[in-house]
Amino acid sequence: MPTRPAHETAAGRTAWSGAAAEARTGVLFVAPYLGVFAALLLVPLFWGMWLSLYKADLFGGSQFIGLQNYARLFRDAVFLKSVGNTVYFVVLTVPALTLCGLGLALALNRDTRGAALLRGLFFASSVLSVTIVTLIWRMVLIPDGGLIADLLTEVGLAPIPFLSDAQLVMPAIAITTIWWCIGLPMMLFLAALQQVPQELYEAAVLDSAGRWRTLTGITLPSIRRTALVVVVIEIILQFQLFGQAQIMTLGGPDNASLPIVLFTYQIAFQRWDIGYAAAASEILFAIILAAAMTQFFMARRRGD
Amino acid sequence: MGGVALRGISKRFGNTRVLEELSLEIGSAEFLVVLGPSGCGKSTLLRAIAGLESIDAGVIEIDGERVDHLPPGKRGVAMVFQGYALYPHMTARANIAFGLRNVGLPSAEIERRIADVARLLEMGPLLDRLPAQLSGGQRQRVAIGRAMVKDPKVFMFDEPLSNLDAALRARMRHEIANLHRRIQATMIFVTHDQAEAMTLADRIVVMNQQRIEQVGTPEEIYDCPASVFVATFIGTPPMNVLSAARAAGDGVHQCVQLGDGTRIDTSVAKAVVPAAGTLRVGLRPESVGLCALEAGQSRGVVEFVEFLGDRTQVYVTLAGGDRIVALHGKAVPARRGESVGITFDAAAAHLFDAQGHNLRRVG
Numbered sequence: 034m035p036t037r038p039a040h041e042t043a044a045g046r047t048a049w050s051g052a053a054a055e056a057r058t059g060v061l062f063v064a065p066y067l068g069v070f071a072a073l074l075l076v077p078l079f080w081g082m083w084l085s086l087y088k089a090d091l092f093g094g095s096q097f098i099g100l101q102n103y104a105r106l107f108r109d110a111v112f113l114k115s116v117g118n119t120v121y122f123v124v125l126t127v128p129a130l131t132l133c134g135l136g137l138a139l140a141l142n143r144d145t146r147g148a149a150l151l152r153g154l155f156f157a158s159s160v161l162s163v164t165i166v167t168l169i170w171r172m173v174l175i176p177d178g179g180l181i182a183d184l185l186t187e188v189g190l191a192p193i194p195f196l197s198d199a200q201l202v203m204p205a206i207a208i209t210t211i212w213w214c215i216g217l218p219m220m221l222f223l224a225a226l227q228q229v230p231q232e233l234y235e236a237a238v239l240d241s242a243g244r245w246r247t248l249t250g251i252t253l254p255s256i257r258r259t260a261l262v263v264v265v266i267e268i269i270l271q272f273q274l275f276g277q278a279q280i281m282t283l284g285g286p287d288n289a290s291l292p293i294v295l296f297t298y299q300i301a302f303q304r305w306d307i308g309y310a311a312a313a314s315e316i317l318f319a320i321i322l323a324a325a326m327t328q329f330f331m332a333r334r335r336g337d
Numbered sequence: 338m339g340g341v342a343l344r345g346i347s348k349r350f351g352n353t354r355v356l357e358e359l360s361l362e363i364g365s366a367e368f369l370v371v372l373g374p375s376g377c378g379k380s381t382l383l384r385a386i387a388g389l390e391s392i393d394a395g396v397i398e399i400d401g402e403r404v405d406h407l408p409p410g411k412r413g414v415a416m417v418f419q420g421y422a423l424y425p426h427m428t429a430r431a432n433i434a435f436g437l438r439n440v441g442l443p444s445a446e447i448e449r450r451i452a453d454v455a456r457l458l459e460m461g462p463l464l465d466r467l468p469a470q471l472s473g474g475q476r477q478r479v480a481i482g483r484a485m486v487k488d489p490k491v492f493m494f495d496e497p498l499s500n501l502d503a504a505l506r507a508r509m510r511h512e513i514a515n516l517h518r519r520i521q522a523t524m525i526f527v528t529h530d531q532a533e534a535m536t537l538a539d540r541i542v543v544m545n546q547q548r549i550e551q552v553g554t555p556e557e558i559y560d561c562p563a564s565v566f567v568a569t570f571i572g573t574p575p576m577n578v579l580s581a582a583r584a585a586g587d588g589v590h591q592c593v594q595l596g597d598g599t600r601i602d603t604s605v606a607k608a609v610v611p612a613a614g615t616l617r618v619g620l621r622p623e624s625v626g627l628c629a630l631e632a633g634q635s636r637g638v639v640e641f642v643e644f645l646g647d648r649t650q651v652y653v654t655l656a657g658g659d660r661i662v663a664l665h666g667k668a669v670p671a672r673r674g675e676s677v678g679i680t681f682d683a684a685a686a687h688l689f690d691a692q693g694h695n696l697r698r699v700g
Contacts (some may be wrong), residue, residue, distance in 0.1 A: 232422035235389050236483075240436030241410030250435065254426040 078318075085312035091305035102312035112313060114288050115296040116320070118203060122274050122292060123324070125207035126214075127267045133211060134218025134263060139252070141219070142226045152223070159216030163276035170209040171196070171281060196282050199289035206277050206290055213277075214270070218263045225259035226252070261332045265325045272321045293317045339400035339413060339490030339523055340365040341386060346395030346405075348381055355381045357547045359395070363491075364539075366521045368514075372534040373544035374570070379527045382544070383493050386525065387414050400490050410439070415484035416493040420500065421476045423468040429479040430464040433486050454482045457519070474505050481516070494526040498533060510536055531571050535559070543567050565693035568619050574650055577625065577661040578689065581618040583610070591688060591696075593618050596657025599635040603686045609696050610688060619687035619695075625663035626680040627651060627670055633678020637661070639671045653677060 085102055089095035106112050137155055141148045158166065173180040174195040182192030195205040229252065237247045253260075275294040278284055284291030284299070293313060301310035341363040348356040355378045363369045371379040384390040386397055388409035397405040404412045415436075423432050430451060437447045455461045460478050468476055477497060484492055494513070498506045514537055517524055528534055534541050535555045543550045543558060543566075551563035562568035568576040584600055586592025591610045592602045601618060610616070630636055637653035640660070644667075651663045663679070671677035688696040 230420065230422065232418045232420050233424060235409075236416070236418060236422035236424070237435075238389065238409045239387065239414070239416055240483075240487075241439040242435070243439075246439055251424060254424075257426075 081311045081314055081318075084308055085315050087308040089306075089308040089311075091301065091307050095308065098308070102309050103316070105309065106312055106316060111288055111291070112293075112296055115284075115291045115293045116316070118288075118290060119272055119274060119292045119294075119317075119320075121203055122207060122210075123268060123271045125204060126210050126271045127264060129207070129211050130214055130218050130267050130271075131260065131263050133215055135222050135260070137215065137219045138222030138226055139248075142223055152219070155219055156216035158213050161213065163213070164280060166209060166213045167277055167280040170205075170212070174205050174209075174281075197286050199286055202282055202286065202290040206274070206281060209277055209281070210271065210274070214267075218267065221259055221263050221266075222256065225256040229255045257332075261329070264328055268324050268328060269321055272317065272324070293320075340367075341491055341523065341525070342396075342398040342401075343382075343386070344396040344398075346382075346385060346392045346397060348378075348385060348390060348392050354547050356385065356392070359547075359549060361542065361549065361552065363523060363525065366523055368517050368524045368526065368537055368539045369542060370526045370528060370534040370538035370540075371542045371544060372528060372531060372570075373550075374529060377544040378547040379529075379544050380495055383416075383495055383525060383527045386412075386491070387416050387493055388412050389416075410436075413490035414493055415487045415489035415491075416495060417477075417480045417484050417497045419496040421468070421480040421497075423476055423479055423483070425468050428465050428467055429460070429471070429482070432468070432479060433464075433483045436483065436487050450486045450488075451482075454486045457485070458482050458516075473501050474509060477501065477509055478512075481513075485520070490523065492522050492524045494524065494528075496528055497526075498528070499530070506533075513537060531573070535571075543570065545570070561695065561698055562619075562687070563695055563698055565617065565619070565689050565695075568687065568689070568695070572621060574622050574662045574664075576619045576621050576687070578617050578619045579659045579661065581616045581688075583616065593688065595635070595655065596659050597635055597655045598657070599655075599681070601681055601683045601686055603688055604684045605686075605688045605696050611690055614691035616691075617689040617693075619689060620661070620681055621685065622650065622662045622664040624682035624685040625661055626682070627653075627663050627665050628678040628680055629670060630676055630678045633680055635679040635681070636676055637679055638676055639669075639673050642669055642673055651677075653679065655679070 086097060086099055087095040088098045088102070141152050141155070161169075171179070176182045176192035176194040176197075179192070181195070185192055193201065195201045233251055233255070234247065237251050242250060273294055274292040275298065278290050278292050278295050279298070282290045284295050294317065297310045297313045297317070300313060301307050341361075343359060343361045343363075346356055346359050347354070359378075359382065371382060373379045381390055385392050386399075388404070388407065392405055395405070396403060399413055423429075424435065427435065433451050433454065434447050437450065442450075451464070455464055458478050458481060460475070460482060463471060463475050463479065468479070471479065480497070497513075498509055501509060510533060513524075513526075517537075526533070526537060535558075538555055540552060540554055541558050542552050543563075545566045551558060551567050553561075553563075558567060558571055562571060562576070565578055569578060579595055581593035581595055581601070584592040584594040586602055586607070589607060590603055591605045591607045592600055593616060594600050595618070603618070627633075635655060637655040639651060640654055641650075641652040643650040643652075647667070649665045649667060649669050651665050651669055652660060653663060654660050661679075690696055
């Protein structure tokens with residue numbers, strides 16, 4: 034077997050030890066973040082998975098039961114209803130937030146004082162807490178003295194019980210959420226629109242492209258990556274519906290507005306069955322992951 | 338192909354004037370280069386003709402038809418932008434076809450035109466690539482193809498070579514010149530690069546501070562600049578412009594005296610020179626010669642010597658304090674810090690009046 038000259042091996046060793054030292058320095062730089070990431074995300078994630086395999090009480094006592102919690106969940110009508118409610122809520126809110134955010138961004142992407150004021154106004158709701166938002170919308174939606182009820186009474190119509198009607202409660206919470214959350218997608222789309230070079234629009238004008246053709250042929254393809262980010266972010270956020278349902282309806286009427294997170298909360302902190310609650314959160318985690326990844330890979334297959 | 342007429346066009350952005358009472362005739366199939374420093378209004382002029390900027394006053398005609406009220410797409414113009422402005426999500430083919438689809442041309446006709454343009458610009462293999470997969474020169478070619486395929490009356494180029502490296506810039510310059518020769522289209526080309534202007538133009542429009550300083554062929558602009566600005570903007574290195582005093586001469590031509598007492602008998606008719614007011618004399622670096630100390634009309638101290646291969650630029654400070662630059666052959670008779678004799682080609686000297694106008698043009 035041929036042997037390397039001594040100087041070559043020495044040079045190789047020096048290069049290797051240099052690279053190793055560089056790698057060590059790199060690890061030191063990312064170590065603080067990795068520590069926080071592990072402590073606050075990885076450990077709870079795996080702890081939750083481990084917990085979901087136990088029958089565990091909040092105040093002590095646990096017993097390994099394998100996948101029984103999961104089997105129980107798939108037989109639990111209330112849980113299955115909460116999954117359906119959550120998916121319904123996501124279907125109501127994510128497309129609406131994406132399209133309304135895009136529409137507002139397109140309308141307000143101009144350099145005028147009016148547009149700047151409106152951008153601020155539309156974003157303002159995002160800084161409110163869920164308590165304030167739901168209080169405002171309760172005042173709008175409740176049939177007894179609510180804004181809409183008063184308007185309907187004025188024109189001689191009966192008030193609509195938005196929050197106590199099983200058919201209307203989820204759309205009502207969805208509207209509340211869209212009003213609350215519209216700021217983020219609007220801002221993301223605005224940022225993306227401002228990145229589209231002005232020259233492209235000028236070239237399109239010279240190419241006799243009308244407004245609609247410019248929107249579909251230039252603007253939308255130019256911001257498709259942002260649209261993907263908005264959809265994935267909103268899927269992740271809206272699957273975690275909790276505060277609005279907890280404060281506005283407590284999941285009612287008849288669990289018609291019970292989302293998975295509220296179900297999990299009730300199981301864990303009202304029935305103290307944390308193993309079962311952990312299993313429910315793992316299902317939610319899997320659903321969010323699958324939905325976001327599906328969207329991501331579908332978009333990638335389309336060439337985004 | 339269309340001629341372009343601009344009559345008294347003006348444009349303001351708020352309180353800032355960017356074009357002022359500008360009039361110009363561009364002949365059919367002419368290659369006109371608009372040259373000027375940054376902020377002189379040359380790009381605004383181009384954009385106004387294209388319809389990308391509205392004008393506050395004046396008339397723009399293309400092929401005898403008034404177009405300043407028409408949208409850009411209906412003016413019969415096509416533009417190659419500085420950054421090419423290719424649609425990044427479309428292939429080269431789709432980029433070229435976009436404008437044709439928008440005006441409802443049949444697919445077969447679109448394909449035929451794309452094939453013609455691809456053959457002319459030798460870019461057939463590039464047609465199915467995205468702009469990100471093309472080099473700077475290839476993008477440039479696609480951008481030109483996108484303009485050509487519309488068969489416009491006027492082609493416009495807004496500093497299209499400024500993003501390319503020096504070698505590619507020279508090659509693309511030749512390609513554009515060839516293209517103009519082959520298709521004989523009216524072309525308006527905006528640049529701040531005088532080499533591009535001199536090599537490409539049938540005529541050059543030199544702009545400064547929102548006004549046209551001079552319109553002429555490259556030879557006219559170089560040999561007889563209308564003003565001090567044009568004289569110092571065109572030419573590398575620029576013309577030497579020195580303060581001069583009137584001196585007694587042959588009575589027919591104006592004789593002037595430099596700060597160090599050197600007399601220059603210009604060929605400018607004395608009759609056109611105002612009796613009062615400051616005068617400046619202009620001498621191209623190639624009209625300034627270096628020689629042995631005792632053989633010169635004047636003398637100075639060499640400050641810098643820049644060797645350029647085939648020639649040398651020598652910066653000399655005259656006894657009166659004026660600095661001039663001379664173009665010399667490879668062998669320079671003096672080194673930095675040494676004194677050198679200087680000769681002037683008086684017949685080639687220009688005289689500028691107090692307003693900076695070239696008095697040779699008046700004569």
